[in-house]
Amino acid sequence: MAKVHPNAADPERRPPQDDQEEPPTVLTVWRKSLLFNCHGFTVFDARGDLAFRVDCYAASRCRAEVVLMDFAGKPLLTVRRKRLSLTEHWVIYDGDAAAEPAKSRPLLSVRRHVSLRASNKAVAHVTPHTSAAAASTAEYVVEGSYGRRACAVRDARGDAVAEVRRKESVGDDVFRLVADPRLGAPLAMGLVIALDEMFGAGRGSARSLLRRTWSV
Numbered sequence: 371m372a373k374v375h376p377n378a379a380d381p382e383r384r385p386p387q388d389d390q391e392e393p394p395t396v397l398t399v400w401r402k403s404l405l406f407n408c409h410g411f412t413v414f415d416a417r418g419d420l421a422f423r424v425d426c427y428a429a430s431r432c433r434a435e436v437v438l439m440d441f442a443g444k445p446l447l448t449v450r451r452k453r454l455s456l457t458e459h460w461v462i463y464d465g466d467a468a469a470e471p472a473k474s475r476p477l478l479s480v481r482r483h484v485s486l487r488a489s490n491k492a493v494a495h496v497t498p499h500t501s502a503a504a505a506s507t508a509e510y511v512v513e514g515s516y517g518r519r520a521c522a523v524r525d526a527r528g529d530a531v532a533e534v535r536r537k538e539s540v541g542d543d544v545f546r547l548v549a550d551p552r553l554g555a556p557l558a559m560g561l562v563i564a565l566d567e568m569f570g571a572g573r574g575s576a577r578s579l580l581r582r583t584w585s586v
Contacts, residue, residue, distance in 0.1 A: 394548050395555045397421060399562065401543040410436075413547070413559060422446070422559050436563050437466060438556065447560045448474065451567070458482040460564040461499065462557065475499075478557065480564040483512075494565065496523065512561070516569040519545040523553070523561060532558040534565075 396416050403410035403425045410424035420441040426433060435450040445466035452459040460480045467474040476499035483492045496510035514521030516534060519542055523532040531553040535546040549558035 392551045394550050395558075397547040397549065397555060397559070398537065399545055399547050399559070401545075401566070411559075411563070421555070424563065433567070435468065436567070437468075438560055438563060445469070446556050447477070449560055449563045449567070452479075455481075457484050458568050460567060462560040462564065478560070480561060480568075482568050493521065494568065496561065512565065516565040517542075521565070523558070525552075532561060534562065 398414045400412040400414070402412055404412050404423065405425045408425045408427055410426045411422070412420070412424075413422035415421040423439050423441065423443070424436060425439070426436060433451070435448055437445050438447040438449065439445055448463040448465065448467035450461050450463060450467060452461055459482070461476050462478040462480065463474045463476050465474045479497045479499050481495050481497075483494050485492070491513040492511050493514065493516065494512040496512065498509050510523050510525055510531065512521055512523050514534075519534055519536045521534050522530040524530055529550075530548075531550040533546075533548040535548065536542075537545050547555075547558060547562060549555040
């Protein structure tokens with residue numbers, strides 16, 4: 371637990387100056403639920419305080435949706451699998467989409483990138499859920515490797531709005547998430563949930579992709 375909590379000063383985090391823009395949010399993500407017999411995430415802010423949590427009783431391969439909560443357990447986002455899709459496709463909704471379907475609106479669509487070119491850096495595309503026209507062009511592209519905890523969500527100009535980075539000497543289940551204010555920490559964590567469902571342990575191979583595609 372001492373290695374998980376980011377109470378020590380982060381060398382990449384600098385205090386904001388009066389004339390500078392808001393700095394990115396640096397979170398420590400633990401790929402583990404604090405509840406017994408649960409799967410999920412526990413997320414700490416730069417002071418070591420609990421920021422977000424994900425508690426799922428269902429195993430990953432059985433999940434149709436995942437709810438991101440704040441530290442008190444209030445639902446913030448719902449990450450839901452889109453059925454009958456040729457590729458893995460997840461939609462991020464505002465709030466608890468199951469409890470309040472009328473109030474919950476889709477925010478982002480995350481679709482796994484499929485390419486025969488091994489040199490292609492893109493692993494997923496993220497589009498705003500505003501209109502059919504917007505969905506046809508990727509607003510963000512995810513590049514790198516989530517499995518290696520080294521990937522970035524980039525906008526059309528190539529600027530990173532979120533990054534997943536390795537955290538020293540703690541393995542793959544604990545890593546850093548750096549969220550730019552333009553995207554925000556909750557949506558950045560929602561993207562991490564979608565990426566973990568797509569590229570988590572045992573789900574990154576082409577055989578696994580085909581099996582999951584035909585099972586929806």
